[in-house]
Each structure stands twice: as structure tokens, then as C-alpha cells.
Amino acid sequence: MKLSQSFIKTFREVGKEETARNAQLLIRAGYIHKEMAGVYDFLPLGLITLNKIQNIIREELNSLGCQEFQMTALQNPEPWVKTKRWSDQVIDVWFKTKLNAGGELGLAPTHEEPITNLMTKFISSYKDLPVYVYQFQTKYRNELRAKSGILRTREFLMKDLYSFSVDETEHQKFYDQVDQAYMRIYTRLGLGDCTYKTYASGGAFAKYSHEYQTVLPVGEDTIYLNQDKTLAINEEVMNDEVLNDLGVKREDLTATTAAEVGNIFTLRYKFSEPINLKFDDQDGIKKTVFMGSYGIGVSRVMGVIAEKFADDKGLVWPENIAPFKYYLIGIGDQGEDFTNILHKEYSSSILLDDRKLRPGEKFADAELMGIPYRVVVSNKTLENNSVEITNRRTSETKILSIEEFKQLLRD
Amino acid sequence: MKLSQSFIKTFREVGKEETARNAQLLIRAGYIHKEMAGVYDFLPLGLITLNKIQNIIREELNSLGCQEFQMTALQNPEPWVKTKRWSDQVIDVWFKTKLNAGGELGLAPTHEEPITNLMTKFISSYKDLPVYVYQFQTKYRNELRAKSGILRTREFLMKDLYSFSVDETEHQKFYDQVDQAYMRIYTRLGLGDCTYKTYASGGAFAKYSHEYQTVLPVGEDTIYLNQDKTLAINEEVMNDEVLNDLGVKREDLTATTAAEVGNIFTLRYKFSEPINLKFDDQDGIKKTVFMGSYGIGVSRVMGVIAEKFADDKGLVWPENIAPFKYYLIGIGDQGEDFTNILHKEYSSSILLDDRKLRPGEKFADAELMGIPYRVVVSNKTLENNSVEITNRRTSETKILSIEEFKQLLRD
Numbered sequence: 001m002k003l004s005q006s007f008i009k010t011f012r013e014v015g016k017e018e019t020a021r022n023a024q025l026l027i028r029a030g031y032i033h034k035e036m037a038g039v040y041d042f043l044p045l046g047l048i049t050l051n052k053i054q055n056i057i058r059e060e061l062n063s064l065g066c067q068e069f070q071m072t073a074l075q076n077p078e079p080w081v082k083t084k085r086w087s088d089q090v091i092d093v094w095f096k097t098k099l100n101a102g103g104e105l106g107l108a109p110t111h112e113e114p115i116t117n118l119m120t121k122f123i124s125s126y127k128d129l130p131v132y133v134y135q136f137q138t139k140y141r142n143e144l145r146a147k148s149g150i151l152r153t154r155e156f157l158m159k160d161l162y163s164f165s166v167d168e169t170e171h172q173k174f175y176d177q178v179d180q181a182y183m184r185i186y187t188r189l190g191l192g193d194c195t196y197k198t199y200a201s202g203g204a205f206a207k208y209s210h211e212y213q214t215v216l217p218v219g220e221d222t223i224y225l226n227q228d229k230t231l232a233i234n235e236e237v238m239n240d241e242v243l244n245d246l247g248v249k250r251e252d253l254t255a256t257t258a259a260e261v262g263n264i265f266t267l268r269y270k271f272s273e274p275i276n277l278k279f280d281d282q283d284g285i286k287k288t289v290f291m292g293s294y295g296i297g298v299s300r301v302m303g304v305i306a307e308k309f310a311d312d313k314g315l316v317w318p319e320n321i322a323p324f325k326y327y328l329i330g331i332g333d334q335g336e337d338f339t340n341i342l343h344k345e346y347s348s349s350i351l352l353d354d355r356k357l358r359p360g361e362k363f364a365d366a367e368l369m370g371i372p373y374r375v376v377v378s379n380k381t382l383e384n385n386s387v388e389i390t391n392r393r394t395s396e397t398k399i400l401s402i403e404e405f406k407q408l409l410r411d
Numbered sequence: 412m413k414l415s416q417s418f419i420k421t422f423r424e425v426g427k428e429e430t431a432r433n434a435q436l437l438i439r440a441g442y443i444h445k446e447m448a449g450v451y452d453f454l455p456l457g458l459i460t461l462n463k464i465q466n467i468i469r470e471e472l473n474s475l476g477c478q479e480f481q482m483t484a485l486q487n488p489e490p491w492v493k494t495k496r497w498s499d500q501v502i503d504v505w506f507k508t509k510l511n512a513g514g515e516l517g518l519a520p521t522h523e524e525p526i527t528n529l530m531t532k533f534i535s536s537y538k539d540l541p542v543y544v545y546q547f548q549t550k551y552r553n554e555l556r557a558k559s560g561i562l563r564t565r566e567f568l569m570k571d572l573y574s575f576s577v578d579e580t581e582h583q584k585f586y587d588q589v590d591q592a593y594m595r596i597y598t599r600l601g602l603g604d605c606t607y608k609t610y611a612s613g614g615a616f617a618k619y620s621h622e623y624q625t626v627l628p629v630g631e632d633t634i635y636l637n638q639d640k641t642l643a644i645n646e647e648v649m650n651d652e653v654l655n656d657l658g659v660k661r662e663d664l665t666a667t668t669a670a671e672v673g674n675i676f677t678l679r680y681k682f683s684e685p686i687n688l689k690f691d692d693q694d695g696i697k698k699t700v701f702m703g704s705y706g707i708g709v710s711r712v713m714g715v716i717a718e719k720f721a722d723d724k725g726l727v728w729p730e731n732i733a734p735f736k737y738y739l740i741g742i743g744d745q746g747e748d749f750t751n752i753l754h755k756e757y758s759s760s761i762l763l764d765d766r767k768l769r770p771g772e773k774f775a776d777a778e779l780m781g782i783p784y785r786v787v788v789s790n791k792t793l794e795n796n797s798v799e800i801t802n803r804r805t806s807e808t809k810i811l812s813i814e815e816f817k818q819l820l821r822d
Contacts, residue, residue: 006478007533007542033529037512041482041529067417071452073484073549074566095508097518099565100553101448107508107518118444118452122418131418138484138549142511154510155485 001044001324002343004354008043010365021218022303023149025315029369038146038154045351045369046302048323050157053298054136056188056320057159060181064174066132066161071114073138075106079113082274093141107140112293115162116271123289125280126166130174134161136298148220150303151259161294166281168268171290175264178294182212182262185296189305190318195261198223198232199242205270207245208237212262214304219259226252259304267291306370309393315370316393324351326409327371329362331378338377346409367392375405412455412735413754415765419454421776432629433714434560436726440780449557449565456762456780457713459734461568464709465547467599467731468570471592475585477543477572482525484549486517490524493685504552506565518551523704526573527682534700536691537577541585545572547709559631561714562670572705577692579679582701586675589705593623593673596707600716601729606672607643609634610653616681618656619648623673625715630670637663670715678702720804726781727804735762737820738782740773742789749788757820778803786816 008030018024018034026032031046042050058068080086086106088094095107108114115133123131139158146154161178165171179197186195191214200211211234213223222235226248233242233253243250271277272289281287302321309316319325328350330339336354343352351371353362359376366374376388387405390397400408419441429435429445437443442457453461469479491497497517499505506518519525526544534542550569557565572589576582590608597606602625611622622645624634633646637659644653644664654661682688683700692698713732720727730736739761741750747765754763762782764773770787777785787799798816801808811819 005476007530007539007544009533033532035483035485035525036487039483039485039487041480041525043480044478047479047481065416067455068458069452069454070458072446072450072566074446074450074551076447076450093511095516097506097508097553100504100555101557105506114446114452119418121444122420128418133418140485142508144511146512155483 001347001350002352002354004356006044008045010368018149019147020149020151020303021310022151022306025310025368026150026303026306029315029365031315031369032150038143038152040150040153040299042299045323049317049321050298050302052321052323053189053302054157054159057185057296057298058136060185060188061134061159061161064132064177064181066134068135069133070135070137071108071111071118073107073140075108075114077104077106079117079275080106083113083271084274085113093143095140095142108137109139109141110158110293110295111135111137111160112162112267112271112291113275116275116277116291119164119289120275120277123164123277123279126282129164129166129279129289130170131164132161132174134159134294148218148303149307150299151218151307152220153299156300157298159296159298163292163294164272164277165290165292166279166287167290168266171266171292175266175292178264178292179210182264182294182296186212186214186261188320189301190320191261191301191305191308194308196223196225196229196232196258198234198258199237199246200234200263201237202266205268206266209263209265211260213258214261214308215256216259216304216308217257218307219257221258221260222255223258224253224255227254259300259307261301261304262294262296264294265292267293310370313364314368317370317372319372322370322372325349325372326351327366327369327374328352329359329366329374329376330354331359331376333379334382335376335378338382342377342406342409349409412758412761413763413765415767417455419456421779429560430558431560431562431714432721433562433717436721436779437561437714437717440726440776442726442780443561449554449563451561451564451710453710456734460728460732461709461713463732463734464600464713465568465570468596468707468709469547471596471599472545472570472572475543475588475592477545479546480544481546481548482519482522482529484518484551486519486525488515488517490528490686491517494524494682495685496524504554506551506553519548520550520552521569521704521706522546522548522571523573523678523682523702524686527686527688527702530575530700531686531688534575534688534690537693540575540577540690540700541581542575543572543585545570545705559629559714560718561710562718563631564710567711568709570707570709574703574705575683575688576701576703577690577698578701579677582677582703586677586703589675589703590621593675593705593707597623597625597672599731600712601731602672602712602716602719605719607634607636607640607669609643609645609669610648610657611645611674612648613677616679617677620674620676622671624669625672625719626667627670627715627719628668629718630668632669632671633666634669635664636667638665670711670718672712672715673705673707675705676703678704721781724775725779728781728783730783733781733783736760736783737762738777738780738785739763740770740777740785740787741765742770742787744790745793746787746789749793753788753817753820760820 033041195214198211198213224233277289330336374390444452605626609622609624613619635644688700741747785801
């Protein structure tokens with residue numbers, strides 16, 4: 001991408017009503033635009049970043065044999081009435097609307113009901129099981145407050161995966177596979193070192209569920225992490241029974257603030273029972289399908305990563321999800337010509353700052369936008385057949401030969 | 412994809428309430444699922460097809476220097492009040508909803524207002540222009556009737572592109588480029604021979620707009636096509652003045668039924684004026700930005716293609732957008748082993764039917780699903796080092812050597 005041809009701009013300041021640091025930085029760096037509280041557009045750099053996170057999640061889920069599909073936001077009340085979740089008292093974040101042709105519709109805050117209903121058409125025998133389906137889909141939640149930037153919004157992109165199994169044994173095997181896939185995902189997103197599988201409330205369906213919590217000072221949760229970091233418990237379920245269940249002592253646990261970046265639920269028969277999702281087993285006996293659901297808030301994760309790594313100069317993206325790996329600046333005629341040629345050949349990894357601005361302004365934007373490497377090519381570096389490359393995270397600067405840099409671009 | 416591992420099934424029949432042939436076939440072939448009238452989910456094969464259409468559009472728009480971004484469905488009334496389009500009398504397909512925190516929101520049926528509003532933040536000088544931005548985004552339209560399958564739905568995927576120019580001359584240049592890009596898109600989608608740029612109403616903003624109309628018996632529009640097919644006029648604007656403007660005679664035009672697959676609008680100052688999107692020109696004089704908008708209903712186009720090419724055996728996809736190019740069937744142990752190996756190596760172009768079904772059932776599903784080539788590998792064909800390949804559209808069957816088929820897979 002050439003910045004001279006993009007409409008995006010950076011800003012020194014954002015409106016005072018934006019109090020979350022992730023959103024302040026993402027707005028200032030031109031990644032997102034605020035429509036209203038809790039509702040954000042994704043501008044070109046933001047959309048590329050979001051897509052990179054999506055692709056990492058997609059690859060890991062496909063490797064488990066999950067199938068991608070896409071459901072609608074508009075919801076027919078019928079299956080939700082069956083599970084008693086149509087009520088605004090039960091789900092207090094519904095957006096509801098009226099159909100001109102008559103009747104009330106909802107905007108899905110999650111998709112357990114419609115997917116269970118859909119599967120009644122496709123699952124009838126043990127031979128049809130297991131089924132693992134997921135989508136990247138926009139969820140709507142009518143949150144009363146929305147003050148955490150893109151960590152908690154009223155319209156957001158979520159990956160939701162649903163599993164349908166013959167019994168708990170089959171379910172548990174897949175549940176464990178998803179757990180491992182999630183840890184691979186967080187590692188690839190750069191959050192591997194600071195994200196913990198955490199015991200949380202199982203809601204109405206099971207004793208526990210698991211959350212994935214990233215240690216973060218502005219996180220909304222408190223988790224208790226044990227000394228060797230192999231176990232974490234969400235404060236909301238911390239009590240003697242849980243400590244006993246998990247065989248840990250209160251004094252070995254340390255409280256820390258964290259942000260949820262994913263969750264996995266054993267749903268058991270909570271949805272399949274009222275919606276009547278059954279199958280014939282090998283003996284021809286009707287049984288109820290055993291379900292699980294597995295979420296990752298994609299835009300939320302982007303916000304967590306923005307918060308986690310930002311410093312006083314701006315965003316700092318991990319390489320795997322940065323919209324571009326290199327922020328290229330040409331100084332002087334020869335420098336400009338050379339960077340144009342490089343950009344043409346390696347456009348997918350280069351953000352070329354060819355705007356008519358002073359180098360200092362470009363350096364500041366390179367930092368604010370959080371591109372992993374700033375690369376400067378000037379008439380002077382070209383005399384030595386070299387480029388100057390600066391690591392955004394460490395600020396370390398190196399001189400590379402042009403050939404070495406081209407090798408990096410080819411990698 | 413291996414059909415044995417997918418949850419999708421084909422159906423002999425669909426419910427009687429589904430009267431549109433495109434939806435009947437897409438449901439029977441397992442591409443979509445109907446949530447309610449005018450609201451459809453995209454199942455794995457349907458989503459792949461939709462994504463292929465999207466990618467063709469994306470490539471052509473990127474080649475014009477357009478930038479992809481993504482806005483939200485939730486709409487703040489403010490900019491819509493300024494253009495007087497918040498009213499249900501003016502836009503009669505609004506879905507509206509209430510915010511728990513107070514206030515009314517809408518679900519965007521289109522995005523002229525929010526994009527114009529967003530650009531007030533990024534455009535202030537002639538140096539910032541032109542700007543070309545587009546998105547693939549879900550639109551919501553509260554249609555009173557929804558009986559055309561995925562041709563007209565209440566929730567659908569649309570590509571919407573917006574242009575911002577200094578004046579009409581600059582605008583017209585881009586408008587013509589988009590026109591040419593649209594024709595390249597329809598050609599790549601397999602609709603090149605039967606899609607015509609059509610003069611249509613310019614609405615409140617200009618004398619004419621242009622629609623792209625695909626000749627289709629079940630289409631909702633009537634267009635008048637001249638003999639050499641270089642000109643088409645939508646019935647809604649057919650009158651003596653138009654004939655005179657375009658220099659054609661009524662008797663040289665033939666009425667034909669068609670479905671709209673895209674449109675391009677010169678918006679002039681219709682949105683930029685009330686929303687106050689202005690720029691300083693080279694002499695420092697404030698001017699209003701000149702706008703255009705350009706739409707393609709992505710899911711609608713998929714429906715048109717389904718209708719257009721289907722025959723009595725089912726769907727017939729053009730190669731460029733078929734979810735897979737080859738429907739592979741192995742017969743007998745050796746045939747099955749061989750097809751498994753082929754699938755492993757070329758999984759992106761092969762849909763492997765490895766279900767425990769009779770060959771006849773698989774042949775019928777291959778036809779219903781509309782995969783361009785059915786390829787059969789049996790112990791017998793293997794004896795001759797060959798495969799049997801049948802063209803879905805022409806029903807022509809050929810014997811290819813295994814090496815020839817592998818060459819096709821590599822292409």
C-alpha cells in the first residue's frame with residue numbers, strides 16, 4: 001500500500017469521550033473510525049489486521065476438520081422461545097426489530113439456537129456425527145455501557161464454532177483438541193506467553209467452562225494464577241469447592257487482572273433437548289445430540305493485542321498480524337525511486353510512505369501505526385548499497401545490505 | 412473437501428413455500444439454508460462460491476486503486492436526518508431498533524450517509540482527492556415481500572464502492588473506469604454475453620444512472636435492448652425524451668426480461684451538501700465534494716448465476732466461481748484409494764465424494780451441485796491408466812490419461 005494513495009490519516013488527538021487506550025491509539029493511527037459508543041468501522045489497515053487474525057484462526061480450525069459456513073444476524077424468535085432465551089430478562093443484550101410484513105425479529109447476540117435448529121435438518125443418525133462448524137460473523141449486543149474501545153462493542157466480529165457429538169466421550173476429545181488449537185492460535189497471535197486457560201463458570205449447562213485470559217492491566221476480569229502458571233481460576237468461581245476440585249491451595253494463587261480472549265463451553269443437552277436435535281444410535285435408539293460451543297471475539301482480540309503491546313509512541317503489532325511488515329521511507333530522489341521499485345515488487349509486505357512530508361513526520365507515523373520494521377533508504381544508504389532497518393519493539397537499528405533486505409522480503 | 416466429512420446433504424424436495432428456482436436448487440444442493448422468508452444462511456459450498464465471486468470483484472476494484480474497508484450495520488440517525496433519509500416514508504425498508512442506553516438506531520440498507528460523514532474527517536483539501544473506497548458488507552432491508560430466493564433478501568452481502576472527486580470531470584473518468592471494471596467482472600463471472608449496461612433512473616441526483624442487467628426470464632425488470640445490443644434502456648425510464656437523448660428509435664428496441672446485477676450512480680452533491688463534505692481547492696476556495704456510488708449485490712449475483720445456467724438436473728456453475736472444479740468419484744477399492752491420494756494433493760479444486768453410496772446417487776449429486784467436471788476413477792479406468800471426465804454443461808464424456816488429468820489439476 002502506498003500512503004500517498006490512501007485516504008487514511010493519523011491524528012495527534014482523539015475526542016475526550018474515547019477513554020479506552022486501544023481505541024484511542026487505533027483511531028489516532030487510522031485503523032478504525034468511531035461511529036458511536038461501542039460501534040467502530042474498520043479502515044484499510046484495521047481491516048487487513050482483522051483479516052490476518054481471522055486467517056490464523058481459520059487455519060487452525062480447518063486443521064481440526066471444522067467446516068466454515070455463515071449464518072444470518074436476523075433471527076426468527078421460534079428456536080429462542082423453545083430455549084427460553086428470547087426473553088429480554090434472560091438475554092439482556094438483545095437488539096430487536098419489527099418486520100414490515102409482521103412479526104418481531106432479533107439480531108443474534110450468539111448462534112446456539114439457529115445452528116441447533118439448522119442441524120435438525122442434517123443430523124438424524126450416528127453416521128452423521130460428529131459435526132464441527134464455525135463462522136466469522138457479526139454479533140450484535142445491546143450493551144448498556146461501551147467504554148472499552150473495541151474490547152466490548154455493540155457490533156463485533158466473532159468466530160463461533162459449534163460441535164455436535166454422539167456422547168460426552170466423543171465431545172471431550174474434540175473439546176481438548178480445540179483447547180490445543182486455541183493455544184496455538186494465541187501463540188501465533190503473539191499472546192502465547194501471557195494467555196492462560198482459566199476455569200470459569202459453566203453457566204446453566206456444566207460445572208465449569210474454560211476461558212482464555214490474557215494478562216492485561218485494563219482487563220475486565222480478575223484471575224487467580226498459580227505459581228508455575230499451569231492453572232488459572234476466574235474470580236467469579238473462586239471458592240473452597242473449586243480449590244478442592246482442582247487440588248490447589250489459595251496461598252499458591254496470585255490475583256491478576258486479565259482480558260478474556262476466548263472461551264469454550266460444554267453445552268451438553270441445553271440446546272439440543274428443547275430444540276429436539278436427536279439421532280438414531282447404532283441400535284436404532286433415539287438419543288439427544290451432545291453439544292459444545294467455542295468462541296473467539298476477533299475484533300476484541302485485536303483490541304487486546306493493541307493494548308498489550310502499545311508503548312508511549314503508539315501501537316506495536318506482532319509480526320504475524322501487522323497489516324504490513326515493513327514501513328518503507330525513501331529520502332532524496334534516488335531513495336524515493338528505489339523504494340517505489342521495491343514496493344512494486346513486494347507490495348503485500350510493504351507500507352510505502354511516499355507522502356510529501358518531512359522524514360520526522362514519517363518516522364512518527366511509522367511508530368504510531370506499529371509496523372514491525374521501519375526501513376529507510378536514502379541517497380546515502382544507497383551509496384553503501386544498504387538500507388537502515390529499525391525494530392519497532394526494541395528500537396534497535398541495523399544496517400543491512402540491499403541483498404540482505406531483499407532476502408527478508410522474499411522470506 | 413471430502414463429502415464424507417461434511418455435514419451437508421442434498422434433498423429431493425424443498426418446502427412448498429419456497430417458490431424461487433434459485434433458492435429451491437441451492438437448498439436442494441446443500442448450498443444454503445432458509446432461516447425464514449428472505450433470510451438465508453450460506454453453508455460450506457455456498458460460502459466458497461460467494462467468496463469466489465467476492466474475490467473476482469475485489470481484484471478488479473483493487474486494480475483501479477480502490478481501498479477496501481468495512482463499516483458497521485448499526486446506524487446513528489444523525490447523518491440520515493441531515494439527508495432526510497431517516498424517515499420511514501423516504502426509505503421504506505429500514506429496520507430500526509432501540510439502544511438500551513437510550514435512543515433509536517437503524518440497520519444500514521446502504522451506506523452513503525455514514526461514508527460521507529466519515530470522509531469529513533479525512534478530506535479537507537484537493538490534495539486529499541480523489542478517494543475510492545469499497546466494502547463487502549451485510550445490508551438489511553425490511554422488504555414487504557421476499558419471494559425471489561437469494562435475488563432479493565432482507566439480509567444480503569453487497570459490495571458498495573463510493574467515489575469522492577474534486578469535480579464532475581474527475582468523477583466521470585472514474586465512473587467510466589468502474590463501468591469497464593464491471594464488464595470485466597461479469598465476464599469473469601460467466602455473465603459477459605448476457606449482461607447489458609442499461610440506462611435507468613438517476614433518482615433525485617442525476618438524469619440517468621446505469622444498471623447492469625442480465626437477461627433472465629424470472630428477472631424483475633424489463634429492459635429494451637437495441638438490435639446490435641450496444642444499448643439498453645430500463646422500462647421505467649422509456650419515453651420519447653430518453654429515446655431522443657440516446658438517438659434510438661422505439662422500433663429498433665426489443666423488450667426482454669432481466670435481473671439487475673449491479674448499478675452505478677452519479678450522486679453529485681446529494682449527500683456531500685447536507686453533510687457538509689467540503690474541500691479547499693488550489694486557490695483556497697471551499698468547494699463541495701462530487702460523489703458517486705457503485706453497487707453489486709454479491710449474493711444476488713450468485714442467485715442470478717444459479718437461475719441463469721441451471722438445467723433440469725440441477726445447478727451448473729461457471730468454472731470461475733464453482734466451489735470446486737472437479738467432483739471426484741472412486742469406484743472399487745483401487746478407485747477409492749486413488750481418488751483419496753489425488754484429493755490429498757489437490758484439495759482446493761477437488762470435491763471428493765467418498766460417501767458410502769451407490770455410484771448412481773453420487774452422479775445425481777454431482778449434477779445437482781453443478782460442479783463443472785465429474786471425474787470417475789474405477790478399477791477399470793485404472794487398468795488403462797485413465798480417468799473418465801464428464802462436462803456438467805455439455806454432458807460430454809472424455810477419457811483422459813492420469814497424466815493429462817494431473818496436468819489439468821496443476822493448471
